[in-house]
Amino acid sequence: MSSSWTPWILRARRLALGHPFGREILEFQGRLYEFQGGMERQLLRGERPRRMEAASAAERLQPFVSPLLDLVMKAGPERLSGIVGSRRESLEAGVLQCAPAPGDAVALLIVKSLLQPFARLLESGPEGVEGCTECPSCGGSPVAGVLRDTAEGRPLELVCSLCSRPWRHPRVSCLRCGTTDPRCLSGFTFEEFPHLRLSCCESCRAALKVIDLRREPEAIAEVDDLASIPIDLWAESRGFVRPAFTIPLSLVPPVYGAAPASAVSR
Numbered sequence: 001m002s003s004s005w006t007p008w009i010l011r012a013r014r015l016a017l018g019h020p021f022g023r024e025i026l027e028f029q030g031r032l033y034e035f036q037g038g039m040e041r042q043l044l045r046g047e048r049p050r051r052m053e054a055a056s057a058a059e060r061l062q063p064f065v066s067p068l069l070d071l072v073m074k075a076g077p078e079r080l081s082g083i084v085g086s087r088r089e090s091l092e093a094g095v096l097q098c099a100p101a102p103g104d105a106v107a108l109l110i111v112k113s114l115l116q117p118f119a120r121l122l123e124s125g126p127e128g129v130e131g132c133t134e135c136p137s138c139g140g141s142p143v144a145g146v147l148r149d150t151a152e153g154r155p156l157e158l159v160c161s162l163c164s165r166p167w168r169h170p171r172v173s174c175l176r177c178g179t180t181d182p183r184c185l186s187g188f189t190f191e192e193f194p195h196l197r198l199s200c201c202e203s204c205r206a207a208l209k210v211i212d213l214r215r216e217p218e219a220i221a222e223v224d225d226l227a228s229i230p231i232d233l234w235a236e237s238r239g240f241v242r243p244a245f246t247i248p249l250s251l252v253p254p255v256y257g258a259a260p261a262s263a264v265s266r
């Protein structure tokens with residue numbers, strides 16, 4: 001049965017075939033997208049969510065916590081499923097009750113997975129908003145940027161890590177500290193991932209993965225993010241931090257560390 005998640009499921013399956021190091025996590029993520037598609041169908045049977053409000057989201061999403069933990073324990077990468085198994089009871093009772101601590105990667109991932117289908121059903125925020133660092137529709141952080149050909153050129157769009165909606169942001173501006181000083185802003189490309197680049201700020205160490213849709217029209221920001229985690233390991237080793245990840249790096253299977261990401265500065 002199709003849902004707005006179907007293209008994500010297909011993209012995860014296709015990328016899993018071409019990226020042996022990422023197969024385990026991409027196959028799991030495909031199963032997770034199927035689960036989220038089912039959540040979307042069930043949420044659509046009730047009243048459409050209007051705002052990203054913690055209490056109402058928690059009430060609507062609580063019935064999905066237990067089945068999601070079941071899926072993670074059955075199909076998740078070893079490190080993730082092991083932690084979920086050891087914390088099952090407390091996660092089931094409390095993961096939606098208060099915001100996860102910034103370092104609690106497992107709780108962050110579970111909450112994000114639950115919030116995504118909810119956030120996608122919210123009404124879009126105001127049109128034409130530019131320059132925000134948070135999503136105008138749901139308040140989420142950007143998971144990546146995309147460059148898309150439009151009638152006005154190739155603007156940078158940030159893609160929300162929760163509702164997946166894009167909004168525009170100046171190309172030459174750090175999304176954390178706002179500097180436009182070219183001496184602080186650098187970019188790196190990677191031979192192994194030709195449709196991606198990493199825009200970095202040397203001043204505050206913020207980094208943004210940017211996907212060039214002209215080079216790879218089928219790319220989907222969140223899914224392609226998973227197939228290019230070696231870039232994040234490269235960035236992490238140099239102290240760069242992204243505003244949001246598809247999966248927190250501490251939960252990434254060790255096999256990713258063996259995959260190459262050789263950067264060229266631009």
Ligand SMILES: [Zn+2]
Pocket residue numbers: 119135136137138139140160161162163164165
């Ligand atoms: Zn959003």
Ligand SMILES: [Zn+2]
Pocket residue numbers: 174175176177178179201202203204205206
């Ligand atoms: Zn900065």
